[in-house]
Amino acid sequence: MGRVALIEAQQLTRSFRIPVKAPGFAGAVRHLLRPQYTERTAVDRLDLRVEAGESVAYVGPNGAGKSTTLKMLTGILSPTSGQVRVRGVDPHRERVANARSIGVVFGQRSHLWWDLPIQESLRLLGDIYEVPRERFTRSLDELVALLELGELLARPARQLSLGQRMRCELAAALLHGPELLYLDEPTLGLDVAVKERVRGFIRHINRERGVTVMLTSHDLGDIEDLCERMVMIDGGRILFDGPLRTMKERFGRTCAIHLALRGQPPDALALARQALPELAASCSTQPEQHQLVVQFDMAQAPVGSVVGRLLAALPVQDLRVQEPSIDSILRDLYENRLQLQEPRR
């Protein structure tokens, strides 16, 4: 696994022009006579470096600039300023050269021809990417086996379920043997079993075949299962870029302790608050489950001390400590995004 930069973006920026219209008919007429626009910066001076063999999760709330970044990396959109190189190639200017070496799966768009049997679509893609016959056969055999496409090949894309279609999309994106695979919300709308299968496949091609994977997703399972590195973006700026582990250590500070109590003491909440004066506001009850929950910032008090004091003060029957998950970290970050964000210039 070399330390070769596959993707290098410097100060990559893309803004869109949004028409400003006053509401109603009068506003529409005024816009016609004197059009006014504002600029919206979707991606703002982004620096990114991805090395060969990496698997990167690219996350952020809706409208953060994820898709726009991917569209610039894949050569669909041109940057407003800054530059990007993928394998040393400018993906927008040298679109065709770039297209040969990448595979892209969009959760919401299809590479397959809607009304043609899957095998026809795959064959046509083989023609378009000029895959030599032998390699095409080998590659197709392998993908069909890994993704279990055998029965789907003769059916047109429009007759497939979303999960079946997504498996075919993966085959379509990888048939020409790209070094780099971009996935835009690949598991959107899939059921748990299919998600698992799609993830297993992506993991396989990343770890066994050394295909570099860059994935956007709102699905935390995708991120935790597939990626070692996470890049988080909001408002077009990178908020975090580093190993998933560091992410957890740095931001995952909220810990929840769930307690089941013997005999359902009516004053449990008061007792807990007494035992934990500094965390009094963090204690709550869930009456229907006869449970007491203490949710707190681990920087405020060590978990061990909190558990010890709770055990001493209450008739605890069962205790469960919930450590921070990527899920809760992201939720926290999305909700309080302004605290993390550096001031905008």
Next chain:
Amino acid sequence: MSGLLVPVALRQAPRSKYLALVFIGAQRTLAYPRTVLLSLLSNTVWLAISYHLWSAVFDGTSQVGGLDWARMQTYLLLAQCASLLLNASASVHRMLRLIRTGDIAIELLRPYDVLTSQLAFSAGAALVEGVLGVLVAAGLGLTLLDVLPAASPAAASFFLVSLLLGFLVRFMVSLITSLLCLWTKNWLGLHWMQAALLSVFSGALVPLHLYPGWLRSLSLALPFQGIIHTPISIYLGELQGSALLRALGLQAFWVVALWGLARLLWNPGRQALDIQGG
């Protein structure tokens, strides 16, 4: 499982990517036989209406604008069949649809020239609808209408060449219209404008023969006449010798010029493209 794979593998003969797209265009058109039948039907209805309209005009006169009734019938039939070929829905609407829906993104991910690939795809679609058009022409012409044969064997073959060039002009016009949508973001107005220009200036609605002098000169100066007027004039033997060659040359000139214009628009158009979200 490998049993299923064999046919795919065997048929993976080396094929140029653009040729492959021609096949796909044809195949996709065939995948919707009802659409094709409907456009055949509506063309036939339109033909019947214009036949009756013009037969009323010719009632009592033997000539209108230099056309007699037999030539007029021939004109109507050929124009309807040519427009089947020329309005092959895939060729007219594909690029527009791609830009409107943002599916152009998928095209931009593929290692081919997007404009050439559109041409290849449209050619495949037009081929299917064109063959059907010719079959209908032959069927109706031989049974119901009083249609003249081509002026000469040479006229017949030049007619086919001219029809091909007409298809290319038609394709370029809709391609350029679609590309303009990258800037205007409003496709409907442009599309209507294109449709109006085409029906007035190509000779699809009324033969250019019947236009007053100034309108006729204007029509002949525009590229649209090459779509219907030129091929039919060749078929009828109105263009011969050097005039015929000049007409074909003019069509070819427009094809090249419009293709050049489309290519000029493409790169800045790609800059203007914005697909936000999804």
